Every structure is written in C-alpha cells, then in structure tokens.
Amino acid sequence: MNVQIPLPPKPIADRDTQAFWDAVAKRKLVVQRCSQCDAWIWQPRPLCPRCHAADPPWVELNGDARVVSWTALHPPVLAVWADQVPFVVLLVELDGAAGVRMLGQLVDDSGALLKTNGDAEGLAIGDRLSLRWRVDEAGQKLPAWTLAG
Amino acid sequence: MSNRNGARQPLIAGVHGLPYSKDIGMTERHSGALAILGALDDAGLTVNDVEGITRYVWQPTTEMEMARVLGVPNLRWFGAQDYGGGAGPPTVALACAAIELGLADCVVVWRSRNRSSGGRPWAGQMLAEGQDQFERPFGIVRPADGIALLVRVWMNAFGWTREDFGRVAVTVRGHANRNPAAMMHHKTLTMEDYLASRMIAEPLCLFDNCLETDGALAVVLVAAERLADLAPAGPPAYVTGYAMGSGPQVYAMTNYYGEDLTRSPNAFVAPELWRNTGLKPGDIDVVQIYDAFTPQVPLFFQEFGFCGEGEGATYVASDDCLTYNTSGGGLSEAYVHGFNLIVEGVRQVRGISTTQVKDVTHCLVTGGNVVPTGALVLSGVPW
Numbered sequence: 001m002n003v004q005i006p007l008p009p010k011p012i013a014d015r016d017t018q019a020f021w022d023a024v025a026k027r028k029l030v031v032q033r034c035s036q037c038d039a040w041i042w043q044p045r046p047l048c049p050r051c052h053a054a055d056p057p058w059v060e061l062n063g064d065a066r067v068v069s070w071t072a073l074h075p076p077v078l079a080v081w082a083d084q085v086p087f088v089v090l091l092v093e094l095d096g097a098a099g100v101r102m103l104g105q106l107v108d109d110s111g112a113l114l115k116t117n118g119d120a121e122g123l124a125i126g127d128r129l130s131l132r133w134r135v136d137e138a139g140q141k142l143p144a145w146t147l148a149g
Numbered sequence: 150m151s152n153r154n155g156a157r158q159p160l161i162a163g164v165h166g167l168p169y170s171k172d173i174g175m176t177e178r179h180s181g182a183l184a185i186l187g188a189l190d191d192a193g194l195t196v197n198d199v200e201g202i203t204r205y206v207w208q209p210t211t212e213m214e215m216a217r218v219l220g221v222p223n224l225r226w227f228g229a230q231d232y233g234g235g236a237g238p239p240t241v242a243l244a245c246a247a248i249e250l251g252l253a254d255c256v257v258v259w260r261s262r263n264r265s266s267g268g269r270p271w272a273g274q275m276l277a278e279g280q281d282q283f284e285r286p287f288g289i290v291r292p293a294d295g296i297a298l299l300v301r302v303w304m305n306a307f308g309w310t311r312e313d314f315g316r317v318a319v320t321v322r323g324h325a326n327r328n329p330a331a332m333m334h335h336k337t338l339t340m341e342d343y344l345a346s347r348m349i350a351e352p353l354c355l356f357d358n359c360l361e362t363d364g365a366l367a368v369v370l371v372a373a374e375r376l377a378d379l380a381p382a383g384p385p386a387y388v389t390g391y392a393m394g395s396g397p398q399v400y401a402m403t404n405y406y407g408e409d410l411t412r413s414p415n416a417f418v419a420p421e422l423w424r425n426t427g428l429k430p431g432d433i434d435v436v437q438i439y440d441a442f443t444p445q446v447p448l449f450f451q452e453f454g455f456c457g458e459g460e461g462a463t464y465v466a467s468d469d470c471l472t473y474n475t476s477g478g479g480l481s482e483a484y485v486h487g488f489n490l491i492v493e494g495v496r497q498v499r500g501i502s503t504t505q506v507k508d509v510t511h512c513l514v515t516g517g518n519v520v521p522t523g524a525l526v527l528s529g530v531p532w
Contacts, residue, residue: 009281009286014278068405069302069305069410071352072348072350074347074351077291086351089298099408103284117348
C-alpha cells in the first residue's frame with residue numbers, strides 16, 4: 001500500500017539565500033551585515049538596501065533573542081501538524097543585530113516542538129530566548145527558540 | 150467635469166454580483182463573465198463598448214481570457230494588480246488612470262473567486278520559495294497566522310482587547326442580518342458567542358476571521374463625459390480619488406521586518422488619499438473597510454485620521470464611530486477579496502444599501518491593510 005506521509009512546507013533556497021540554509025545545516029545561525037555601512041539585513045538580499053553594496057557578508061550570531069510577538073496555531077492546520085497543535089510560532093528580535101526579527105517555533109531544551117499555546121510557560125513579550133535546533137518532520141533543520149533558563 | 154489637473158473624471162456606471170454561496174457550481178471564468186455581463190447591463194452598455202479590463206493578479210482568469218470568453222473585439226487597456234486583498238482599490242485605480250488619461254472610455258474590473266468550493270490556497274503550497282522560505286516552514290502558513298503576530302503587537306502597544314475585536318464582529322453581523330444577500334443573513338452573533346468561539350491563530354478566534362465564500366462581482370467604469378450616452382440602471386458613483394501605498398521594507402501579510410510594527414501600509418495610503426481627493430475624514434459619510442480580520446477595522450480608523458494613534462478601538466466603541474461595512478463586509482456578507490466592499494460603496498452612493506446611511510455624498514473604500522494596498526472615495530457628486 002502506498003501511504004502518503006504528510007510533510008511540512010519545504011524551504012527552497014536560491015542564490016541569495018543559500019548561505020543561510022548551508023549554515024543552518026551546520027546548526028549555525030547567520031545573518032547578513034553590510035560591510036560598507038554596517039546595516040543588519042533580514043531577509044537575505046543581494047544588495048544592502050541602504051547603501052547598495054553587493055553581496056552583504058554573513059555574520060554568525062549566538063541566537064540569543066527576545067520575544068517580539070507570538071501566535072499559537074489551532075485547527076484547521078496542515079495535515080503534518082494536525083496532531084502537534086497547539087504550538088507557538090515566535091517572532092524574535094536577535095541580540096546584537098539591531099532590528100533583525102526572525103520566525104521560529106517554541107521548543108524545549110532538546111529542540112522538540114512544545115505542545116502549548118504559551119500559557120503554561122507564562123510566555124510574554126520581552127521574554128529572553130535561547131537558540132535551539134529543531135529537526136522537522138522531513139528532516140529539515142530549523143532554528144527554534146526555548147525560554148532562557 | 151475635470152479635477153485640478155484637468156483630467157477626465159471616471160465614474161462607476163454599473164455593478165453586478167452573483168448570489169454568494171459555498172459552492173457556486175461554475176468556474177471562476179464563468180462566474181466572472183456573468184458578473185461582467187450583469188454590470189454592463191446595469192450600466193446600459195454591451196461588450197462592444199468595453200475598451201479595457203483590469204484584474205487582480207490572484208485572478209486566475211487573465212484579462213485576455215476574459216475578453217475571449219466575452220467576445221470583446223479589442224482591448225486597448227489591460228493590467229493586473231498584486232498583493233491579495235490589497236488589490237481591490239488598486240485594480241479600480243488602474244482602470245481610472247486609463248480613463249483620466251484618455252486612453253480608454255470604458256474599463257471593466259472584476260473579481261470572481263471560488264474561495265469555498267475551490268479549497269484553501271494555503272493548504273497546497275508545500276514548496277516555500279522567496280519570502281515564504283523563512284515563514285512557512287516555521288508554521289506561518291495561513292493568512293490568519295501571518296496577521297496574528299501583528300495583532301498581538303497592536304494589542305500590546307495600544308491596549309486593545311479581544312472585546313474590542315468582538316465589537317467589530319458583532320456590529321458587521323448586525324449589518325449582514327439586514328442584508329438578504331449576505332451569507333450570514335440568518336445567523337445572529339453576540340459578544341458571548343464571540344468570546345466562546347474557538348481559537349484559530351491566537352489571539353484571533355473563529356469570528357475574527359472572514360468567511361470562505363464563492364462569489365463574483367464586477368464594476369464598469371466610464372468617463373463621466375460619456376454619462377449622457379448611457380442609460381444606467383442607477384445613479385453614478387463618481388471616483389473622487391484614490392491612492393496606493395506600501396511603506397518601507399514591506400512584506401505582504403508578514404510585515405515583520407520594518408522599523409515600526411504598529412503601522413500598516415495604510416499609514417502611507419491615507420495621506421495620499423486625502424491629498425488626491427482634497428477631502429478630510431470629516432467629509433466622509435460611510436466607510437467600507439477591508440475586514441478579512443476584525444483588528445483591521447480599528448487600525449483603519451486611526452491610520453486614516455478618524456481618531457488619534459492608538460485610539461482606534463476606543464473610537465470604534467464610541468457613539469461617534471462612522472458607520473462601516475454596511476453589507477456585512479468580508480466578515481459576514483461574503484469574502485471575495487474585498488470586491489464586495491467596492492460594490493457596497495456604490496450601493497451607499499446610490500442610496501440602496503440594506504443598512505443605508507442618510508444623505509451619502511462620499512464613501513471611502515479600502516483594500517487589505519497588512520499588504521501593499523490602496524483606497525478610493527466614491528461620491529454622489531462630480532469633482
């Protein structure tokens with residue numbers, strides 16, 4: 001019998017974003033920073049949007065962050081997540097990279113997705129977060145965050 | 150009949166919509182064609198008068214395919230506007246610009262969408278390219294997920310509560326209960342119902358979300374100087390002005406990366422609209438606000454200057470609040486990417502809405518406010 005296993009959306013890298021996903025594969029979080037004007041850049045770009053310097057270089061961050069916002073998902077969701085909701089998707093602002101905000105799921109210390117809407121954890125805007133690595137249902141590594149202990 | 154720049158004024162001479170349903174039983178190409186034919190008939194025109202067609206980029210039927218279906222002899226103006234529910238007023242604006250410039254005398258605009266029977270677009274997009282690669286794999290897949298993160302920021306910044314959003318849902322449902330064409334005509338909604346409903350993408354619950362509807366609507370725009378040649382079924386709705394806006398570093402639905410998360414693209418549309426129309430908030434008699442999600446309503450009122458920054462929810466709760474979304478809007482009449490708001494704007498100007506505001510001179514209509522968007526003013530009087 002041919003059973004179709006539901007999969008999550010798959011990130012498709014392109015020339016401008018490949019370096020980010022290459023780093024993710026090594027469990028490293030990188031963000032572009034313009035070498036000419038020092039602007040932090042997210043999402044990835046071929047040019048600095050401020051001074052137009054080409055190929056902004058990638059800088060590794062330790063992933064420490066704080067909560068800007070979050071949502072908790074409830075049905076109807078993609079089939080792959082049907083048994084895993086509610087889970088929390090965070091909008092985080094990264095330390096040491098002014099203004100860079102990124103999405104990631106709320107995970108436990110081991111990087112496993114937490115089944116929660118955030119209430120049990122007392123999740124609040126401004127909470128401190130530490131970077132973890134989640135491996136999704138298709139084996140794709142994804143940056144994720146856990147509440148800083 | 151000319152504005153300060155001496156341009157020809159466009160007006161909406163005809164409108165038509167097919168009955169809303171959960172399954173319209175025909176393709177979007179078919180329903181769109183019927184909506185356009187109905188609107189042409191309403192304007193006293195035929196397909197032989199059509200010189201231009203504009204559409205939403207999300208409309209799978211192109212202008213050329215529609216022209217073939219209808220048998221339009223030649224299109225001298227065509228084009229499409231992007232960004233989902235932001236595209237309504239901009240698509241009309243694209244038609245208006247052609248008329249003002251003298252490039253066409255009659256332009257048709259439509260939106261037909263089987264958003265109920267055709268399934269949920271987000272459920273089938275499994276390859277995340279472009280901006281999606283940093284969003285969809287992380288769980289931000291549905292439109293509600295995208296806006297929910299912004300809504301929590303607005304609640305935190307402005308002190309808005311779920312009751313503030315419930316008030317919007319209950320108000321527009323009341324309008325739908327008076328509108329026999331509305332999907333929710335027979336279903337009442339109380340604040341208790343709202344607060345007891347299930348969560349979808351916290352802090353948004355079921356009744357913060359618009360409907361999922363099959364619908365098809367069209368409008369026919371003509372140059373005001375041609376009005377004498379027509380025999381329209383109703384009074385004209387003059388387009389007094391329109392505007393578009395994006396703001397810096399804008400992302401559609403997931404506008405998380407700019408400097409100020411408390412401002413939507415509407416903050417950039419509003420000053421342009423007031424400048425382009427020569428009007429101010431106090432001149433507007435009724436508004437049709439893009440309401441795929443309830444929090445878009447209080448944000449509209451503060452970003453267009455009907456009240457101060459952060460006062461949108463207080464304004465909506467006050468007796469001074471302008472009447473909005475008189476057909477029931479996307480939340481309770483039908484969700485057709487905001488096009489029903491444009492048609493309802495024409496009804497208000499014609500004086501035939503089921504929640505008619507007295508003596509309407511100017512009706513403001515907006516597109517979605519968390520995407521690059523636009524707005525327009527429909528009026529009972531020419532420039």
